[in-house]
Amino acid sequence: MENKDILDDQASSDMQQPDNLTTPPVTDEDAVTVNGGEPVDSDETAPAEAVVTETATADDIKAGNELAELKDKYLRLYADFENFRRRTAREKLELINNANQGVLQALIPVVDDFERAMQSIDNTNDVAALKEGVSLIYNKLFKTLEGKGLKPMVSKGQPFDADLHESVTQFPAPSDDLKGKVIEEIEKGYYLNDKVIRFAKVIVGS
Structure with a gap:
């Protein structure tokens, strides 16, 4: 009889749990691991769409800044060119007026x-x-x-040259060696430096 009471008390004590029994905290070692046993980072579990959105937003901001910078450079370059064009036109006009x-x-x-x-x-x-x-x-x-820079042109006795002379008329040459040459100068021709600015008006021997 005594043995039965002892067994009943022991079974009753096994079924009861102590009041101070608590679940031990989960440590990093006890955490669920993936990829070869490394703990899973909560940031890595963020949706892929959020990462793509953040990247796209950063790219848009960078592209916007680059566009604004290029636009500013273009406006400055255009303004410089306009100033140069106006200054050149003004200087050209002054040069013509004061030439x-x-x-x-x-x-x-x-x-x-x-x-x-x-x-x-x-x-x-x-x-x-x-x-x-x-x-x-x-x-x-x-x-x-x-x-x-003005220089007179020597024409008399020279062979007729259409690049230098303007033939007014032809007269019989007084000698054979004057045929095709200038025998008389009606109006003198002139050079400005090496450029013909007035053709000589001449009579050519025939």
């Missing part, structure tokens, strides 16, 4: 000499002095023009 300034300034003293000569004509009867004065003015004028 003859140097020549005119050089000719003003010659004009002064002509004015003095015109005043002297009414006050003198010395023809020789007038001729000498006119000759001096002519030489001064010619030297001034030569200084600006």
